[in-house]
Amino acid sequence: MATVSLDAFLAEIDRLRIDATAALSAAVDAPALEAARVEFLGAKSGRLKSIQKLLGGLAADDRPAGGRHFNELKQAVSDALEGAQQRLADGGESIEPIDVTLPGDPPRLGHLHPITQTIRRVQEIMSRLGFESVDGPEVEDQWHNFEALAIGAEHPARDPLDNFYLAVAQGTDPLLLRSQTSTVQIRVMERRKPPLRIVSLGRVYRPDTADATHYPMFHQVEGLLVEPGTTMAHLKSVLRMFASSFLGGDVHVRFRPSFFPFTEPSVEVDMEWGGRWIEMGGAGMVDPAVLEAVGYDPDSVSGFAFGLGVERIAARRYGVADIRDFYRNDVRFLSQF
Ligand code: PHE
Secondary structure, three states: OOOOOHHHHHHHHHHHHHHHHHHHHHOOOHHHHHHHHHHHHOOOOOHHHHHHHHHHHOOOOOHHHHHHHHHHHHHHHHHHHHHHHHHHHOOOOOOOOOOOOOOOOOOOOOOOOHHHHHHHHHHHHHHHOOOEEOOOOOEEOHHHHOHHHOOOOOOHHHOHHHOEEOOOOOOOOOOEEOOOOHHHHHHHHHHOOOOEEEEEEEEEEOOOOOEOOEOOEEEEEEEEEEEOOOOHHHHHHHHHHHHHHHHOOOOEEEEEEEEEOOEEEEEEEEEEEOOEEEEEEEEEEEOHHHHHHOOOOOOOOEEEEEEEEHHHHHHHHHOOOOHHHHHOOOHHHHOOO
16 A cells, blocks of 8 residues: 655655755855755665655555656765865855954945035025025016016017926916026015015026036026115125135135116126136126015115026036036036035
């Protein structure tokens, strides 16, 4: 009478083959290998020996097949043992003991993007000069981006080719991605009464072709101060204190006459650093028409406003020649800051 089916016997053989090859190839030194040898090939109570005993329980017809499989198994395990002995003799090859006393791999920490760092630094410097940081929306209406800033319907700055207008239902004023942060001057003055000292830093959008000094999205710092008796001298002092603090050393500021619809007079702001003059943005005294548009009395308060390019001042400070590098997401560039 058979007590073991051939299927069950072959299943035992398979399991043992897997266990034995795993144990033998995992052995890292001679004692471990000897332990594995005894477990599987041990003459008295090795696992092969126990399987061999099962052979007698197979039906007489199945015994030749069972015996053949058993012999193959024995050969395979012996070969694996020999392979493992060879491997240890060769110096252990790929399997190395783990040294738990070695220092681990420190996780790589990231940091803020250089433009974000610049924004934070500008906010910090300006806050010491009494300017509060405020935010405004990046999707704007025509009133805040143009009209309240005295940029009339026929002004070339409103050209569809120079702005990212958003498609909206016919008959309504199209919204746009703001082309300047001067929008925030209006939004703040509409809500608050003077005296006012604010800075606003954020993204602006213009459909420019990207090159070393242009990008269709960039950042501006907008500053606005409205108090009785404000003059251009205050504007220049604040810009100079800001520039010296940000760039380090005694940075000179130069005004060149210019025109913006919302300031009068208007100037271009250059900063000198290391012997070179670089244009950083525009500024001027807030036009009385703008003060009126937000309900202020131009006879009792005056103010100045300025707008600087964040990428420009960051490039200046860090010596970056191409502002596109700020947006390439190349960690070899970014990790320098
Ligand atoms: N908004 C202007 C620009 O983007 C800069 C500016 C800001 C000029 C404030 C005057 C006053 O070019």
